[in-house]
Amino acid sequence: MSKFSLQGRTALVTGGARGCGLAFASGLAEAGANIAIFDVVDPEPDFYTIEKSLGVRTAYYRVDVSSEESLQSGFSQFQKDFDNALDICVPCAGINRHLPFLEFTYKDHSDLLAINVLGLYFTAQLAAKQMIANGTKHGSIVLVSSMASHIAVRSQLCSAYCGSKGAVRSMCPAIAKEMAEYGIRVNSISPGYVRTEMTAAFPHLLESWKSEAMNGRIAEPEDIMGACVFLASDASSYMTGQDVIVDGGVTRW
Numbered sequence: 001m002s003k004f005s006l007q008g009r010t011a012l013v014t015g016g017a018r019g020c021g022l023a024f025a026s027g028l029a030e031a032g033a034n035i036a037i038f039d040v041v042d043p044e045p046d047f048y049t050i051e052k053s054l055g056v057r058t059a060y061y062r063v064d065v066s067s068e069e070s071l072q073s074g075f076s077q078f079q080k081d082f083d084n085a086l087d088i089c090v091p092c093a094g095i096n097r098h099l100p101f102l103e104f105t106y107k108d109h110s111d112l113l114a115i116n117v118l119g120l121y122f123t124a125q126l127a128a129k130q131m132i133a134n135g136t137k138h139g140s141i142v143l144v145s146s147m148a149s150h151i152a153v154r155s156q157l158c159s160a161y162c163g164s165k166g167a168v169r170s171m172c173p174a175i176a177k178e179m180a181e182y183g184i185r186v187n188s189i190s191p192g193y194v195r196t197e198m199t200a201a202f203p204h205l206l207e208s209w210k211s212e213a214m215n216g217r218i219a220e221p222e223d224i225m226g227a228c229v230f231l232a233s234d235a236s237s238y239m240t241g242q243d244v245i246v247d248g249g250v251t252r253w
């Protein structure tokens with residue numbers, strides 16, 4: 001079997017109902033993985049075509065990753081439904097808040113951290129526990145960080161978001177080190193500007209974002225899915241603790 005194949009594996013993607021998460025889920029399914037998604041909104045129609053067109057199993061759970069109770073009960077149901085199978089986890093659920101640093105309130109910031117940092121961290125932790133318990137030989141966790149963890153995004157006021165994505169990127173090698181003894185690899189992805197609902201709120205910034213990329217365009221969600229599929233697969237078996245930047249070159253010039 002190809003090292004890129006995910007045939008017979010099970011993947012969990014949070015924030016998989018739309019945008020980057022849905023693209024990651026679709027890419028993993030295209031490579032053969034069964035897919036479960038956790039989200040607080042109903043999936044876009046494309047999610048429901050995955051099972052029919054690719055012949056893999058799919059399931060959607062309404063889970064708020066910022067709530068310990070919701071996350072744990074979502075995991076319990078998912079474990080029951082999938083007989084504890086889990087090989088790949090992509091904690092992708094995230095939000096942004098565009099406010100000047102001087103106007104951020106404690107609540108704005110803690111709401112954002114509860115999803116982007118705590119939600120991601122405990123999703124990864126529950127996934128790792130499940131992978132250890134089921135003894136998978138293909139455990140891979142792909143944390144979703146951002147280009148905003150590498151640079152202060154020029155056109156946006158998003159200091160809390162940048163900090164949260166920096167936290168994701170820096171926790172990655174620390175978690176990877178602890179999980180290495182279980183054969184679970186942990187890497188992160190840092191996408192650049194991607195056309196999703198998160199960025200759609202800023203049509204006036206589109207031209208400036210395009211000019212920041214070497215290739216003169218922003219990414220479609222499909223442009224970033226390959227990095228996730230690669231990190232999830234055995235083709236990246238010697239990679240752990242790394243961050244992969246997929247940003248059209250924005251952070252390189």
Ligand code: NAD
Pocket residue numbers: 014015016017018019020021038039040041063064065066092093094095115119144145146147148190191192193194195196197198199
């Ligand atoms: P999006 O808003 O289109 O999708 C985010 C998804 O997360 C939505 O389906 C949303 O319902 C879900 N979500 C939000 N809060 C949740 C919660 N508490 N529990 C469960 N699900 C929740 O945004 P996107 O652009 O697809 O972003 C996905 C991830 O990619 C985020 O972590 C984001 O920070 C990251 N990212 C996006 C870009 C970009 O330019 N779009 C760039 C770098 C990184």
